[in-house]
Amino acid sequence: MTAQSTTPPRTRGRWIDRWDPEDTGFWNASGRRIANRNLWASIFAEHIGFSVWSLWSVLTLFMTPETGFDFTPAQKFLLVSVVSLVGAVLRVPYTLAVPKLGGRNWTLISATALLVPTALAAVLIQRPDTPFWLFVLLAATAGLGGGNFSSSMANINSFFPERSKGWALGLNAGGGNIGVATVQLAGLGVIAAFGAAQGYLLAVLYIPLLLLAAAVAYARMDNLSGARADAGAQIAAARDGHFWIMSFLYIGTFGSFIGFSFAFGLLLQNQFDRTPLEAAAxxxxxxxxxxxxxxxxxxxxxxxxxARVTLWNFAAMAAGTGVIVAASLMGSLTLFTTGFIALFLLTGIGNGSTYKMIPAIYAAEAENRIAAGVPAEQARAENKRISGAVLGLVGAAGALGGVAINLVFRQSFISFGDAIPGYVAFLVFYLACAAVVYRVYLRRPPGAADRAGAAEAAPAGERAETGRVATP
Known part of the structure; x- marks a missing residue:
C-alpha cells in the first residue's frame, strides 16, 4: 500500500478486512469517516454501560426504612463494593474479547447482557423482603457495565491513527465517565417527580436505553479483522515495575473517583441524615x-x-481529605460538601496526569535501551507494545480502588460507627502516593547525573536533555 492510498476499506458484511489509519490518503478518503462513526456509537454504548455500572450508587439511596428496607450502612457499602469489584475484574477479559469477537459484535453482546441486571433491579427494588444475599448477587451482575469501558477503549484504539488516538480515546473515556453523573442526575429526577418509593423507575428507564445502545451499535459500528489480542504484552507488562507503581497511583486517582462516586450519597445520608432527595441533589x-x-x-x-502535576495533585488530595475530616468532626454539611467537590475535581485532574505519565515513561525507557545498543526501531516498537498493555491493565487496577474505598467505609462504620477513620486512612494513602511519585519519578539521586523518571517529569521540550528512567 502506498503512503497516499485512497483505496476504500475491503469489507465482508460488517467486518473490515483492510484497515490502515496511518495511511494518510486512506484516512482522508474514507478512514476518518468510518472511524468517527464507530467512535460516536461506541461513546453512547459505553456511556449507558457506565451508567448501569453506577446504578446501585443511586438505588442504595432509595433503600431506606421509609421504603421498607432495614439495611445497615455497612451492608449498603458492601453492595456498591461488589459492583466495583466485578467491573474492575472484567476489564481485562473484556479487552481481549474485542479482537476475538469484533468490536461491533462485542458491543452488541455487552449492551444486551446488561438488560438482565437492569430488569431484575427494577423488580427486586420493589420487594424489600428480598434477602440481602440476593441483592449482593444482583449488584454483582450490574458490575458487567464496568467492563464495557475497557472493551470500548480497546476497540476505538484500533480505529484511529497514532496522531489522533489521544483525542479519540479522551472523548471515549470522558463519555463513559460522565455516565456516573448521568444516572445520578436521573435518580434525582425520579425522586423529585415520583418519590423514593418509586425508585424502580430509574432501572426501568435504562431498559429502552440499553436497547437503543444495542440498535445503534448494530447499525453504526464495524468489526476489524486485523485487530489482535496481545495477551503476551499483558504478561510482559505485569512483570514490569513501572506497571505496579502506576497501578498504585491510578488506584489513588481513578479508584478515588469511582469509589467516592458510589459512596458520596450514602455518606450524606449516614453522616448528615440527608433524605434520598437531598442526597441525590x-x-x-x-x-x-x-x-x-x-x-x-x-x-x-x-x-x-x-509526575510534577501528579505529585502536587496528591498533596492537594490529602489536604482536601483533611478538610473533610474537619467538616465531619464539626458536623458542617457545607464544608463537607465543599471538600468532597474539591476532591472530585482533584481526582479528575489526577486521572489525566497519571495516564499521561505512562507513555512518557515507556518512551524514555525505549531511549535507555537504544543508548544500551538495542536497535531503535525494535526498542520503540517493543516499548510501545508494552505501554499499550500497561494502559489497559492500569485502568483495571485503578477500578479496584473503588472497591477498596467502599470496603474501608464499610469497616469504618462497623468498627467505629462513622466514616472519619476511613477518611484518615485515605489521607495517609494520598501522602504515600505523593511520596512514591517523588521518590521514583522526581528525586535526583545525590551526585548522579541522571534521575529516576526525569524524562517523564519534564515538559515535552525538556525531555531530550533529561536522564534515564530508573527501573524500580
Whole structure:
C-alpha cells in the first residue's frame, strides 16, 4: 500500500478486512469517516454501560426504612463494593474479547447482557423482603457495565491513527465517565417527580436505553479483522515495575473517583441524615465535575510534566481529605460538601496526569535501551507494545480502588460507627502516593547525573536533555 492510498476499506458484511489509519490518503478518503462513526456509537454504548455500572450508587439511596428496607450502612457499602469489584475484574477479559469477537459484535453482546441486571433491579427494588444475599448477587451482575469501558477503549484504539488516538480515546473515556453523573442526575429526577418509593423507575428507564445502545451499535459500528489480542504484552507488562507503581497511583486517582462516586450519597445520608432527595441533589455534581475536568489534567501534564502535576495533585488530595475530616468532626454539611467537590475535581485532574505519565515513561525507557545498543526501531516498537498493555491493565487496577474505598467505609462504620477513620486512612494513602511519585519519578539521586523518571517529569521540550528512567 502506498503512503497516499485512497483505496476504500475491503469489507465482508460488517467486518473490515483492510484497515490502515496511518495511511494518510486512506484516512482522508474514507478512514476518518468510518472511524468517527464507530467512535460516536461506541461513546453512547459505553456511556449507558457506565451508567448501569453506577446504578446501585443511586438505588442504595432509595433503600431506606421509609421504603421498607432495614439495611445497615455497612451492608449498603458492601453492595456498591461488589459492583466495583466485578467491573474492575472484567476489564481485562473484556479487552481481549474485542479482537476475538469484533468490536461491533462485542458491543452488541455487552449492551444486551446488561438488560438482565437492569430488569431484575427494577423488580427486586420493589420487594424489600428480598434477602440481602440476593441483592449482593444482583449488584454483582450490574458490575458487567464496568467492563464495557475497557472493551470500548480497546476497540476505538484500533480505529484511529497514532496522531489522533489521544483525542479519540479522551472523548471515549470522558463519555463513559460522565455516565456516573448521568444516572445520578436521573435518580434525582425520579425522586423529585415520583418519590423514593418509586425508585424502580430509574432501572426501568435504562431498559429502552440499553436497547437503543444495542440498535445503534448494530447499525453504526464495524468489526476489524486485523485487530489482535496481545495477551503476551499483558504478561510482559505485569512483570514490569513501572506497571505496579502506576497501578498504585491510578488506584489513588481513578479508584478515588469511582469509589467516592458510589459512596458520596450514602455518606450524606449516614453522616448528615440527608433524605434520598437531598442526597441525590448533590451527589451527581462530584462525578460530573471530575469527568469534565479530566482533560485539564492531561494538558497540565503536557505543560509541566506528568509526575510534577501528579505529585502536587496528591498533596492537594490529602489536604482536601483533611478538610473533610474537619467538616465531619464539626458536623458542617457545607464544608463537607465543599471538600468532597474539591476532591472530585482533584481526582479528575489526577486521572489525566497519571495516564499521561505512562507513555512518557515507556518512551524514555525505549531511549535507555537504544543508548544500551538495542536497535531503535525494535526498542520503540517493543516499548510501545508494552505501554499499550500497561494502559489497559492500569485502568483495571485503578477500578479496584473503588472497591477498596467502599470496603474501608464499610469497616469504618462497623468498627467505629462513622466514616472519619476511613477518611484518615485515605489521607495517609494520598501522602504515600505523593511520596512514591517523588521518590521514583522526581528525586535526583545525590551526585548522579541522571534521575529516576526525569524524562517523564519534564515538559515535552525538556525531555531530550533529561536522564534515564530508573527501573524500580
Amino acid at each position: 448533590v451527589t451527581f455534581l462530584g462525578p460530573l465535575l471530575g469527568s469534565l475536568i479530566r482533560p485539564l489534567g492531561g494538558r497540565l501534564a503536557d505543560r509541566f510534566g506528568g
